Amino acid sequence: xxxxxxxxxxxxxxxxxTILSFAASGGKMEAEGPLSRYFDLLxxxxxxxxxxxxxxxxxxxxxxxxxxxxxxxxxxxxxSLVFGGDLLNQCTATSFAMRHWGLPFCGxxxxxxxxxxxxxxxxxxxxxxxxxxxxxxxxxxYCTAERQYRTPMPYGNQRxxxxxxxxxxxxxxILGTGSSGPRITHAVPGRIVDPGITDVNNMGAAMxxxxxxxxxxxxxxxxxxxxxxxxxxxxxxxxxxxxxxxELFQRDGxxxxxxxxxxxxxxxxxxxQDMHCGGSGAGCSASVLGGYLLRNLxxxxxxxxLFAPTGALLSPTSVFQGETIPGICHxxxxxxxxxxxx
Amino acid sequence: xxxxxxxxxxxxxxxxxTILSFAASGGKMEAEGPLSRYFDLLxxxxxxxxxxxxxxxxxxxxxxxxxxxxxxxxxxxxxSLVFGGDLLNQCTATSFAMRHWGLPFCGxxxxxxxxxxxxxxxxxxxxxxxxxxxxxxxxxxYCTAERQYRTPMPYGNQRxxxxxxxxxxxxxxILGTGSSGPRITHAVPGRIVDPGITDVNNMGAAMxxxxxxxxxxxxxxxxxxxxxxxxxxxxxxxxxxxxxxxELFQRDGxxxxxxxxxxxxxxxxxxxQDMHCGGSGAGCSASVLGGYLLRNLxxxxxxxxLFAPTGALLSPTSVFQGETIPGICHxxxxxxxxxxxx
Numbered sequence: 001x002x003x004x005x006x007x008x009x010x011x012x013x014x015x016x017x018t019i020l021s022f023a024a025s026g027g028k029m030e031a032e033g034p035l036s037r038y039f040d041l042l043x044x045x046x047x048x049x050x051x052x053x054x055x056x057x058x059x060x061x062x063x064x065x066x067x068x069x070x071x072x073x074x075x076x077x078x079x080s081l082v083f084g085g086d087l088l089n090q091c092t093a094t095s096f097a098m099r100h101w102g103l104p105f106c107g108x109x110x111x112x113x114x115x116x117x118x119x120x121x122x123x124x125x126x127x128x129x130x131x132x133x134x135x136x137x138x139x140x141x142y143c144t145a146e147r148q149y150r151t152p153m154p155y156g157n158q159r160x161x162x163x164x165x166x167x168x169x170x171x172x173x174i175l176g177t178g179s180s181g182p183r184i185t186h187a188v189p190g191r192i193v194d195p196g197i198t199d200v201n202n203m204g205a206a207m208x209x210x211x212x213x214x215x216x217x218x219x220x221x222x223x224x225x226x227x228x229x230x231x232x233x234x235x236x237x238x239x240x241x242x243x244x245x246x247e248l249f250q251r252d253g254x255x256x257x258x259x260x261x262x263x264x265x266x267x268x269x270x271x272x273q274d275m276h277c278g279g280s281g282a283g284c285s286a287s288v289l290g291g292y293l294l295r296n297l298x299x300x301x302x303x304x305x306l307f308a309p310t311g312a313l314l315s316p317t318s319v320f321q322g323e324t325i326p327g328i329c330h331x332x333x334x335x336x337x338x339x340x341x342x
Numbered sequence: 343x344x345x346x347x348x349x350x351x352x353x354x355x356x357x358x359x360t361i362l363s364f365a366a367s368g369g370k371m372e373a374e375g376p377l378s379r380y381f382d383l384l385x386x387x388x389x390x391x392x393x394x395x396x397x398x399x400x401x402x403x404x405x406x407x408x409x410x411x412x413x414x415x416x417x418x419x420x421x422s423l424v425f426g427g428d429l430l431n432q433c434t435a436t437s438f439a440m441r442h443w444g445l446p447f448c449g450x451x452x453x454x455x456x457x458x459x460x461x462x463x464x465x466x467x468x469x470x471x472x473x474x475x476x477x478x479x480x481x482x483x484y485c486t487a488e489r490q491y492r493t494p495m496p497y498g499n500q501r502x503x504x505x506x507x508x509x510x511x512x513x514x515x516i517l518g519t520g521s522s523g524p525r526i527t528h529a530v531p532g533r534i535v536d537p538g539i540t541d542v543n544n545m546g547a548a549m550x551x552x553x554x555x556x557x558x559x560x561x562x563x564x565x566x567x568x569x570x571x572x573x574x575x576x577x578x579x580x581x582x583x584x585x586x587x588x589e590l591f592q593r594d595g596x597x598x599x600x601x602x603x604x605x606x607x608x609x610x611x612x613x614x615q616d617m618h619c620g621g622s623g624a625g626c627s628a629s630v631l632g633g634y635l636l637r638n639l640x641x642x643x644x645x646x647x648l649f650a651p652t653g654a655l656l657s658p659t660s661v662f663q664g665e666t667i668p669g670i671c672h673x674x675x676x677x678x679x680x681x682x683x684x
Contacts, residue, residue, distance in 0.1 A: 090657035092655065095670075107461070148659075192444060
């Protein structure tokens with residue numbers, strides 16, 4: 001009955017859902033980064049006119065979904081199901097944003113892999129005939145994440161060399177059954193892999209084995225190789241995790257090639273912006289997707305990409321209790337529906 | 343293309359997934375409650391032999407899923423997708439449990455409606471052909487929830503008269519395409535409704551309007567009434583929310599009737615166990631489902647039930663920041679596949 005499976009882990013959509021519209025929002029650092037021109041909204045005030053950073057993150061989600069709806073000339077009532085998540089305790093940034101819309105809502109949480117989890121569920125809902133139009137959204141905010149996972153901003157804590165920078169960003173995709181636009185053709189819901197890392201400043205090492213597990217599963221199930229993609233993009237492994245993932249594949253005799261990048265390395269000019277290992281946060285890969293990736297897929301720069309955001313499933317409590325950091329990676333294949341230009 | 347929709351909000355499964363197996367776990371209070379004989383596992387040690395309550399909640403999830411697999415004579419590898427959630431920050435009880443299994447995992451968060459969100463997504467995955475066998479799981483633990491949402495246990499805080507008691511409990515359902523067993527025929531993914539309540543000790547009032555919204559949507563979309571069910575069960579509105587929901591329906595001219603109950607009122611003997619307004623927590627409705635409800639559906643006591651857990655989408659931070667409490671309710675219709683005995 002699981003007629004849409006290939007191999008053990010890969011889902012192949014029989015009516016690949018179309019990405020009808022998309023949008024990305026960012027903050028000050030994202031505005032100063034190399035992808036700034038791909039954002040729909042850039043706001044340098046970290047409060048966005050709200051009283052708290054948490055309310056600012058909610059406002060960012062609302063604005064990003066509004067932008068995606070507007071670009072797609074869609075009314076919000078056309079959405080029959082929304083999947084979304086964030087990094088806040090009890091995922092309140094997303095819940096409060098969805099309160100604004102009053103749309104049917106399923107909250108997801110897989111840390112920085114929340115955007116790909118949301119995309120997979122949104123795509124299943126459309127392909128399965130459960131919803132005609134769905135949205136996937138995820139966000140993070142530097143100031144809310146620092147308060148929650150590390151120390152409040154005013155402490156002025158030093159960052160470790162392997163630390164990453166939580167993006168103040170949001171990405172939203174609207175999926176449906178339209179005939180033109182990029183399509184989600186395959187999905188790989190990930191398995192948790194825990195390499196035993198306890199250093200919260202080394203998320204790349206904690207998540208790279210999960211990325212290896214999910215991407216390997218796709219290659220195994222389909223018989224494809226890295227060369228079948230114009231671009232392979234992990235979520236936010238950062239510089240160190242990006243290197244580690246290449247090494248893990250080298251051990252398998254697989255060369256990830258020159259088309260493999262990491263969202264955490266693309267979002268910022270790491271050296272110039274002093275980002276240590278790069279960007280992270282649920283909004284990092286979500287906004288790279290909702291801006292840079294989908295604009296270039298739409299324009300035909302790439303024909304086929306593998307988008308594989310990664311999440312570190314820790315909490316401050318689990319870290320205090322001496323637990324290791326489990327990683328997860330959910331992947332989707334997106335095709336432009338056009339011939340590649342390069 | 344949304345061929346499985348009726349009306350605006352209701353999903354009708356074309357190949358209603360079968361609940362192949364199920365299990366419920368509880369703690370000391372659940373063991374002393376009126377539903378104790380319906381639990382598969384009851385453990386009076388709140389630590390369950392672990393060093394922390396958080397690890398105890400993870401252990402409870404692992405044991406509950408093991409029990410469900412064993413009862414269904416299923417190997418864990420037969421599960422191709424698991425949906426689950428809990429109330430801990432960053433949903434770590436579930437993530438750490440799923441680390442144990444290494445199964446494809448989508449974390450969900452809609453507070454105490456997490457079990458019905460998980461069930462809906464698990465059912466969509468099976469009906470849509472994306473997975474042949476899935477699991478839905480949710481848990482809560484009195485001691486982890488008190489530490490996180492209110493004050494650490496050793497404070498010995500007094501409870502308000504409208505307060506509810508977070509269940510130390512877990513429920514798990516395994517869904518597939520088998521020919522015998524209860525089936526999930528319909529689902530209603532809920533919309534967030536925020537009645538403006540700020541009192542964290544009055545969750546019933548915060549969530550009742552969401553239950554009203556979701557259950558009304560089902561009645562509107564299908565033309566059915568409360569009389570079409572042998573049992574209607576909300577999640578954990580408690581005594582006060584249960585009363586409030588009946589009043590909300592009375593205003594619409596709908597009598598919820600004598601078959602409407604609330605999981606938070608069934609799990610405990612409220613007066614004898616001094617539970618104030620009743621039980622709550624993601625594990626409350628999950629364990630009532632995984633024990634009392636599914637055993638009685640399997641035995642043929644009821645033919646058709648509407649299971650509508652509710653969630654309060656707050657966090658301690660949102661409460662400190664003066665935010666109101668948004669509510670959500672996801673509902674599923676479960677049929678026994680047998681004629682009712684009473």
